[in-house]
Amino acid sequence: MSPLPSGLLGDLDPTSDRAVFRQIADQLREAIDRGRFREGEKLPSEAELVEHYGVSRMTVRNSFSVLTGEGLVHAEHGKGVFVRPRPPVRRLASDRFARRHREQGKSAFIVEADAAGSHPTVDSLEVKEEKPSQDISTRLGSVRRVLARRRRYLLDGRPVEFATSYLPLDIARGTPIAEPNPGPGGIYARLEELGHHLDHFEEEIRARMPSPAEVKLLHLAAGVPVIHLIRTAFDTEGRAVEVCDTVMAADAYVLSYQLPAT
């Protein structure tokens, strides 16, 4: 095995208090930050780093696990450890539910993705009636049963978000909203047609690490958090007519809001 190019990575400081695996992680992180390793590029293999630093393999792996946890790199079995590329982000503007966008026909997700030149897909559509969780029930004004619409969104084949809309049964049952495809403009257009004129939305945003189920659904790499967004739609009478619970791959999104200063 040929040695690493000299100067690419430094030496260890045996007098330092800092653990060896942290020193190695620090050097790799710095090399990445400085662009010595670019996005998608392969880092030195475990064996090469063992050789270079004169440490055991577990110590090198420990360093990698630090960087993996930071979302900086990811390992591919049989291939190597690579600098994690930053995927293109999708920008969600706060006016994405404005009435004028609903008048077009296709859903906001499809329109926006097409405009950005990506290939959008929606899958695992499920529409069913169910008993809501305590939280959802409270948000909808203590309803006992709801219509739940679940779907997952993909961009160019990569899952980026999944969402569940909950609507009170007395509003949604027997309407196009209960159909797999609710028609042009989505369920908000249907709600307005049914006489529930939308007044405003309230969005709650959290960020956290994903559950194992979320990791699977969104194909998340280690070190990628999720953005958890809960939107409640209110009609002009002040009634909550829909709650939408969305989990997004955080590395695929920037949320953008416009706020009045008054």
Add this chain to the structure above:
Amino acid sequence: MSPLPSGLLGDLDPTSDRAVFRQIADQLREAIDRGRFREGEKLPSEAELVEHYGVSRMTVRNSFSVLTGEGLVHAEHGKGVFVRPRPPVRRLASDRFARRHREQGKSAFIVEADAAGSHPTVDSLEVKEEKPSQDISTRLGSVRRVLARRRRYLLDGRPVEFATSYLPLDIARGTPIAEPNPGPGGIYARLEELGHHLDHFEEEIRARMPSPAEVKLLHLAAGVPVIHLIRTAFDTEGRAVEVCDTVMAADAYVLSYQLPAT
């Protein structure tokens, strides 16, 4: 060492494809989710789990590192591994910069924390003139030098957020905005007094894992992401008069926005 209470944790499935350390992590995660271990409670020690499952210590540690990365547990040297308590969250409403809030005197952070019964602190205040990054410069309309105001916010002694405000020098130099304490109502009140009437804000929100520097500043546990918020304030003439770059401990915040449906 006394064995674990039977039934608390299950057995391994040697026929399973799933790695042993993942099986152990799964069982611990499920026990936590079911409330068998409560917030702040100590999990069985590494030695106890080694005994219970009949595996080596590194395998048990590997399981813990999975849960740590998910933000579910945290280890304390010399004490044990504990279920990570969910700290109280601070809710940031989208009207937190409304003009009426500025008329009180104290800063939004202090007022809100007092109301919630917590003890707020602001530290590491630094005010200086500097050359802005490319990004900040662009947001402010290609200015060459800015006034930067840095500060860190703590609740009951725990750091929860740090922020830097950038203002064009031609606006801020020589005004109370350049003082360590800008006075009642904060810099937004001063901006309005100086004739820059605020029209609206734009906020960009991202979530990601923290850098090592951010881990230090916010005392973040492993598995806690940060929310990165960049707010630009525009005056009634459409000029960007301030950019505020904020990094928040994600486990301490819920952001809340009200959006018109029109």
Add this chain to the structure above:
DNA sequence: CACGCTTACTCGTATAGACGAGTGGGCAAG
């Protein structure tokens, strides 16, 4: 009673070795 030491238990760090499994290139057989 108060202080300090000892001790047992905890997690942190590191070594050395073994085997498994995914990947991809090269080589030999057809």
Add this chain to the structure above:
DNA sequence: CTTGCCCACTCGTCTATACGAGTAAGCGTG
């Protein structure tokens, strides 16, 4: 040339061991 196998290299998992260092409780001494 194409196909298929083998092999070298990669990371994944697991064991066994060793020592270091933080914590807390108990115990003995002053």
